[in-house]
Amino acid sequence: MPKPVRKPELPKAAPVAAAVAPRISPLPLPVVAGPSLFESMDKIADDTLPKIRQDLGECTRCKLHSTRHNIVFGDGNPKAELVFVGEGPGADEDAQGLPFVGRAGRLLTQMIEAMGLQRKDVYICNVVKCRPPENRQPEEDEVGTCSPFLLRQIDAIAPKVIVCLGAVAAKTLLQTNRGISQFRGEWLEFRGRKLLVTYHPAYLLRNPPAKSEVWKDLQKVMAVLGLEVKKGKSA
Numbered sequence: 001m002p003k004p005v006r007k008p009e010l011p012k013a014a015p016v017a018a019a020v021a022p023r024i025s026p027l028p029l030p031v032v033a034g035p036s037l038f039e040s041m042d043k044i045a046d047d048t049l050p051k052i053r054q055d056l057g058e059c060t061r062c063k064l065h066s067t068r069h070n071i072v073f074g075d076g077n078p079k080a081e082l083v084f085v086g087e088g089p090g091a092d093e094d095a096q097g098l099p100f101v102g103r104a105g106r107l108l109t110q111m112i113e114a115m116g117l118q119r120k121d122v123y124i125c126n127v128v129k130c131r132p133p134e135n136r137q138p139e140e141d142e143v144g145t146c147s148p149f150l151l152r153q154i155d156a157i158a159p160k161v162i163v164c165l166g167a168v169a170a171k172t173l174l175q176t177n178r179g180i181s182q183f184r185g186e187w188l189e190f191r192g193r194k195l196l197v198t199y200h201p202a203y204l205l206r207n208p209p210a211k212s213e214v215w216k217d218l219q220k221v222m223a224v225l226g227l228e229v230k231k232g233k234s235a
């Protein structure tokens, strides 16, 4: 009788609770000389984006896999100084396998260009890599299952600044239930890196007056990255 064929096991993601060091630091942001012992233990030595993508595989770890067309892993400069983290893919992203390529994505591109950068200069990814049906918010179990890969991406890229686009990204990385209006535009710290939360471009499409607030936030990021803020230029 032929032996039953064993399905290869997908590598398991690290538990998110252990992987995230929940810290919202008061202003001003303290300068961190190096990772704490706790943070060091959570990091995977010599991790790279291709390795993380390989570990993710054709992921079926959460229920979002059943309705997706493409995994949207992330896109951009693997050594970017600036990483944008969104919530999850929408229909356009699901179809193309790329983050932020729909209407909200075009607005994000404009925001990046207004900063004097191009998309290829930054890295763009999401908390969950598969599209939630009907563009609903990702559920807690989905975020918990997928976000360890986001943490690995951030650690592998080692950016100077992380910008969370919207509440889901902010709450995931900061492990808080506080409304983002309480800390939007403030410098916070995440695993020894500067983190700033601003509105999601999809929110800006619904609320164009909020663009001026986002532009102020992005100017703070530009100052940290040493980018020139041109007088009179606005988003």
Ligand code: SF4
Binding pocket: 056, 059, 060, 061, 062, 063, 064, 065, 071, 128, 129, 130, 142, 145, 146
């Ligand atoms: S959302 Fe993340 S954890 Fe869930 S199936 Fe997709 S890649 Fe896997």
